[in-house]
Amino acid sequence: xxxxxxxxxxxxxxxxxxxxxxxxxxxxxxxxxxxxxxxxxxxxxxxxxxxxxxxxxxxxxxxxxxxxxxxxxxxxxxxxxxxxxxxxxxxxxxxxxxxxxxxxxxxxxxxxxxxxxxxxxxxxxxxxxxxxxxxxxxxxxxxxxxxxxxxxxxxxxxxxxxxxxxxxxxxxxxxxxxxxxxxxxxxxxxxxxxxxxxxxxxxxxxxxxxxxxxxxxxxxxxxxxxxxxxxxxxxxxxxxxxxxxxxxxxxxxxxxxxxxxx
Amino acid sequence: xxxxxxxxxxxxxxxxxxxxxxxxxxxxxxxxxxxxxxxxxxxxxxxxxxxxxxxxxxxxxxxxxxxxxxxxxxxxxxxxxxxxxxxxxxxxxxxxxxxxxxxxxxxxxxxxxxxxxxxxxxxxxxxxxxxxxxxxxxxxxxxxxxxxxxxxxxxxxxxxxxxxxxxxxxxxxxxxxxxxxxxxxxxxxxxxxxxxxxxxxxxxxxxxxxxxxxxxxxxxxxxxxxxxxxxxxxxxxxxxxxxxxxxxxxxxxxxxxxxxxxxxxxxxxxxxxxxxxxxxxxxxxxxxxxxxxxxxxxxxxxxxxxxxxxxxxxxxx
Ligand SMILES: Cc1cc2nc3c(=O)[nH]c(=O)nc-3n(C[C@H](O)[C@H](O)[C@H](O)COP(=O)(O)OP(=O)(O)OC[C@H]3O[C@@H](n4cnc5c(N)ncnc54)[C@H](O)[C@@H]3O)c2cc1C
Numbered sequence: 001x002x003x004x005x006x007x008x009x010x011x012x013x014x015x016x017x018x019x020x021x022x023x024x025x026x027x028x029x030x031x032x033x034x035x036x037x038x039x040x041x042x043x044x045x046x047x048x049x050x051x052x053x054x055x056x057x058x059x060x061x062x063x064x065x066x067x068x069x070x071x072x073x074x075x076x077x078x079x080x081x082x083x084x085x086x087x088x089x090x091x092x093x094x095x096x097x098x099x100x101x102x103x104x105x106x107x108x109x110x111x112x113x114x115x116x117x118x119x120x121x122x123x124x125x126x127x128x129x130x131x132x133x134x135x136x137x138x139x140x141x142x143x144x145x146x147x148x149x150x151x152x153x154x155x156x157x158x159x160x161x162x163x164x165x166x167x168x169x170x171x172x173x174x175x176x177x178x179x180x181x182x183x184x185x186x187x188x189x190x191x192x193x194x195x196x197x198x199x200x201x202x203x204x205x206x207x208x209x210x211x212x213x214x215x216x217x218x219x220x221x222x223x224x225x226x227x228x229x230x231x232x233x234x235x236x237x238x239x240x241x242x243x244x245x246x247x248x249x250x251x252x253x254x255x256x257x258x259x260x261x262x
Numbered sequence: 263x264x265x266x267x268x269x270x271x272x273x274x275x276x277x278x279x280x281x282x283x284x285x286x287x288x289x290x291x292x293x294x295x296x297x298x299x300x301x302x303x304x305x306x307x308x309x310x311x312x313x314x315x316x317x318x319x320x321x322x323x324x325x326x327x328x329x330x331x332x333x334x335x336x337x338x339x340x341x342x343x344x345x346x347x348x349x350x351x352x353x354x355x356x357x358x359x360x361x362x363x364x365x366x367x368x369x370x371x372x373x374x375x376x377x378x379x380x381x382x383x384x385x386x387x388x389x390x391x392x393x394x395x396x397x398x399x400x401x402x403x404x405x406x407x408x409x410x411x412x413x414x415x416x417x418x419x420x421x422x423x424x425x426x427x428x429x430x431x432x433x434x435x436x437x438x439x440x441x442x443x444x445x446x447x448x449x450x451x452x453x454x455x456x457x458x459x460x461x462x463x464x465x466x467x468x469x470x471x472x473x474x475x476x477x478x479x480x481x482x483x484x485x486x487x488x489x490x491x492x493x494x495x496x497x498x499x500x501x502x503x504x505x506x507x508x509x510x511x512x513x514x515x516x517x518x519x520x521x522x523x524x525x526x527x528x529x530x531x532x533x534x535x536x537x538x539x540x541x542x543x544x545x546x547x548x549x550x551x552x553x554x555x556x557x558x559x560x561x562x563x564x565x566x567x568x569x570x571x572x573x574x575x576x577x578x579x
Contacts, residue, residue, distance in 0.1 A: 013397045015550040024401065094405070097366065097376050120362075125396050128357075129366035129378050136338070136367035141444035144334075144363040163273065163359045164513050166454040173445040184501035222375035222411075227404040231395070231557065239551075239562045247563040248573035251524075251545060254561060258543065260465045260522050261489045262578055 001153065003044040004113035006104060006131070007058040007073045007081075008034040009066035010124040022093060022225045033069045036119025040181040042188040043149060044117055045077035052151055053115075055079050059107045061089070061100065067204065074199035075191030081204045082107055088209065088216045094125070099219040101133040106212035108138055115157070116178040120145050128180075135178035143173045147182040264297035264387050265350040269341060270315055271358050272306050273332065274450065280356040280415070281315055282422035287383060287415050288354050289319035289423065295387040298322065300348055301429070304340045305329045309431075318425030324348075324434040335443040337364040340436040342371045347434070350410070352390065357414035359514075369412040376412040377405055379532075381419045398531050399554035416532065418539075454515065456508040458492060465491035466520045468511060468538070471498045472527015472548065472567055479504060481571050482526065488578035494518065496528045512537035527567050530555025547571070 009031050017028035047053040058073045058081045060066060070081045084103050089095070108116060118131035128144075135142035147168070148160035153175065161169040162182050173179070191199070209216060240247040255261035268288035270281035285301065292299045298321040303311045308325035316323060326340040341364070345353060353372075355365040357379045369376035381402075382393030390407040460466060467486040473479060486493045493509060500510040511518055513533040523541035528534060530546070530553055538544070539558055546559035547567050556562055563570050 011397070013400050015552060017400075017552075019401065022403070024397070097369070097378070101370065123398065126398075127376075127378050128362050129369075129376055132334075132363060132366040133370045133376070136370040142334070142363075142367075143445065145359045160451075161359065161363070162514050163450075164278075165517070166452055166507070166515060167273070168451045168453055170448045170451065171445055172448060177444075183497065187503065222407060223377060224406045225403055226391070226406045228396070228401050230552070231399070231402045231554075233557045235556075235558055235560065237546075237556055237559045237562050239564060244565055244569035244573045247565060248570050248577055251561065251563065251570075251574055252577035254543075254545075255465075255489065255522065258522060260491075 001053045001115065002055045002057065002111065002113040003047060003053045003115045003117060004108060004111050005037070005040050005044045005056060005058045005073070005078065006116070006118040007037050007041065007060045007070060008119070008122050009060070009062055009069035010034045010122050019228050019230070022228045031066070031069065033072050034119050034122045036121060036123070036181060036183060038188045039183050039185050040117040040119050041073050041076055041078060042186045043181055046186060047151060047153070048077065050151055052153055057082065057111055057113070059084070059104065061085070061095065061103055063090070070204060071199045072191060074202045074204070075195040076189055077195065080202055082207060083204060084207050084209070084212065086209045089219070092221060094221055094223060094225040096221040096223045097127050097129045097133050099221050100130045101137050102214055102218040103209070103212070104130065104134050105137045106214045108134060110212065114176050115153070116140065118178065118180050120180045120182050131178045131180040141174045141177040142179070143171055143177065144180045145182050146179045147185045149179065149185065264292055264295040264352065264385055265300065265348065266292045266297060266352045266354060267300045267302060267341070267344060267348055267350040268354040269302045269304070269356070270311065271356045271360060272311060275306065277311055277314055278356070278358065279422060280358060280417040282317065283417060283420040284354055284356060284415055285315065285317055285320055285423035286420040291352060291383055291385055294385050297351065300324060300350060302326065302341060302344055304337050305332060312431045316427045316429050316431065317423040318427050319423055320427045320429040323429050323431045325431065326434050326436045328436065328438050331447055332360050333443065333445070333447060334364040334367065335445065336438055338367045338371060339438050339442065340434070341368050343436045344434060345372055352385070352410065353412045355412065355414045357416050361414050365412055365414050372412070374410055374412050375407055377407060378414045379416050380413050381416050383413060383415070395532070398529060400552060418536065454507040454510065456506055458508060460492055460494045460509060460511065461516050461518050463492035463518070463520050465489055465522045466494045466518060467491045467524050467526065468494040468496070468528060469499055469526050470496040470528030473499070476502065476504045481568070485571055485575045488575050496534050525555050525559070526571060528555055529553045530558065
C-alpha cells in the first residue's frame with residue numbers, strides 16, 4: 001500500500017506585527033511544519049513501520065525555501081517528496097481551496113496512492129477543506145477530522161471522526177480514500193539525528209504545473225483577498241501593569257473579592 | 263435576486279444550534295437583494311426538524327428523508343441536486359465537523375468556489391464579501407468572490423433565528439445513488455468521562471501550550487491547589503498526553519461556565535473559546551498582548567507565566 005501525505009509549511013506570526021496591504025509584513029513571519037500535517041506524517045510512518053504501507057510519499061506546494069520543512073518530514077521517515085512550484089504561483093496572494101485541489105489532484109493521480117493523509121487544516125489560513133475537495137474531485141472516498149485509524153487496512157479504513165462535544169463517530173471508509181488527520185491521533189516523533197542525515201539523501205522531486213498537466217488558468221484563485229486588519233477587540237479588558245508580584249497581587253485581590261479564593 | 267440555500271445540522275435526533283444561526287445568516291444575505299431563503303433538512307426525523315426550523319424569515323424548507331444519521335455522500339448528493347433544482351446564488355453550510363465533511367465536496371461537485379469558517383457575509387447580488395480569520399485569529403481578512411459560491415459559517419457568530427415562520431415545507435425527492443456511498447457510520451461514542459467533571463467547577467485554572475513542558479505542569483497544579491480550583495487545559499496539553507481528555511475545554515472537549523476562568527498560556531483559538539466564553543469572569547495570563555484570548559478576557563496580565571503563576575500561588579499559601 002502506498003500513502004501520500006500532504007505537507008505544508010505554514011507561516012507563523014510574531015506577537016507584535018504589522019500589516020502591509022493584504023499581508024503581514026515579511027519581517028514578522030516565521031515558518032513551521034503545519035501542526036496537523038505532523039500528525040498525518042506520523043500516522044503514515046507508523047503504518048509503514050508496521051508493514052501496512054510499502055511507501056510513504058509527501059507532497060508540498062511551495063517555493064524552494066520550504067525544502068527544510070519537507071526534509072523534516074523525510075527525517076521522520078517518509079521515503080521521498082514531491083514539491084510543486086511555478087513562477088505563476090509566486091505572485092498569488094491567496095491559494096484557495098479550488099487551486100490547491102487542482103494541483104494536489106494532479107499529484108495524487110500521478111502517484112496513485114491507496115491512502116492520502118492530510119492535516120485537518122493548516123495553521124495559517126485554515127481552510128479545512130482541501131482534503132475533502134481533492135477526494136471528491138478524484139472520486140476517492142474520504143473522512144474529515146479523523147482522530148483514530150485502525151491499522152489493519154485492507155479494502156476499508158475503520159476510523160473515528162472527532163465530532164463536537166466529546167463525541168466520536170465510528171466510520172468505515174472504502175479505499176482508496178483521503179483522511180484529514182486531527183491532532184492527538186498519535187504522538188509525532190522528533191526526527192533523530194540519523195533520520196536527519198538520511199533525509200538529505202532522499203529524493204525530492206520538483207515539479208512545475210506543466211509537468212503535472214495543470215493549466216495555469218486552473219489554479220487562478222476565485223477568491224480575492226481584499227483586506228487584512230487586526231480584529232477589533234470586543235471586550236474592555238483591564239490589563240494590570242507592573243512586576244509579576246504586583247500583577248499577581250491584583251489578580252489575588254480580584255479572586256478574594258469574588259469570594260472564589262481563600 | 264440572491265436566493266440562498268442553507269443546510270441545517272443535526273446529530274442523534276437533535277438539531278444543533280447552528281441550524282438556527284444559519285437561518286439568520288442566510289436571511290441576511292437573501293435580504294440584501296430581496297431573494298428567498300431555502301433550508302435543506304437532510305436525514306433523520308425530517309418532518310419534526312422542518313417544523314422546528316420553520317422560523318421567521320424562512321421561505322421554503324426542503325426535506326430529504328433518507329437515513330437516520332449524517333452521511334456525507336447522502337448530503338453531497340441531496341444538496342447538489344437541490345442546488346440544480348433551486349439554482350440559488352449561495353449555498354450555506356455550518357463550519358461544523360460534519361459541515362467540513364460535505365461542504366467542500368458539494369463545492370467541488372458543483373464546480374463552485376468555497377470559502378470556509380466565515381464570520382461575516384455580505385453581497386450585492388454578484389459579489390460575495392466574506393470575512394474570515396487567519397493565523398489563529400490574529401488577523402481578519404475580507405475575501406471577494408464573483409458569482410455563486412459555497413460558504414460555511416462559524417458557529418455562534420450569528421444570533422439564532424426566532425419566531426414562527428410560514429415557510430412551505432416540501433419533500434424533495436433526491437435520487438440517492440447507493441453505489442456511490444463509500445462510507446458507513448457504525449455508531450457513536452462519548453469520550454472524556456472520568457474522575458473530574460470540569461463543567462461543574464467554580465474556578466478553573468486552565469493551562470495551554472505556553473507551559474512548554476510536562477515537567478512545568480506542577481506549577482499550575484500548585485496554583486489550583488492553593489486556590490481550591492480545578493485544572494483544565496487547551497487541546498495541545500491533552501494531545502501531548504499530559505492531562506486526560508476530560509480536562510480539555512473547547513469545541514471537541516467540554517463546555518465550561520465557571521465563575522472564574524484563568525487562561526494561562528492559552529492563545530484563545532476559536533475552538534477553545536467555544537468551550538469557555540460563557541465563563542463569568544475570564545482572566546488571561548499571556549506574553550502576547552495581541553493573543554485572541556484578550557478579546558474575550560475581562561482581566562489580563564501580559565507577562566511570562568513562569569513569573570506570574572508562582573507569585574500568584576504565593577499569595578494564597
Ligand atoms: C476541529 C478542531 C477542533 C479543535 N478542538 C479544540 C478544543 O476542543 N479545545 C482546544 O483548546 N483546542 C481545540 N482545537 C485546537 C485549536 O485550534 C488550537 O490549536 C489550540 O486551542 C491551541 O492551544 P493553545 O492556546 O494552548 O496553544 P497556542 O495557540 O500555541 O498558544 C499558546 C499561547 O501561550 C502563550 N505563551 C507562550 N509562552 C508563554 C509564557 N511563558 N507565558 C505566558 N504565555 C505564554 C503564547 O503567547 C500563546 O498565546 C481544535 C482544532 C480543530 C481544527
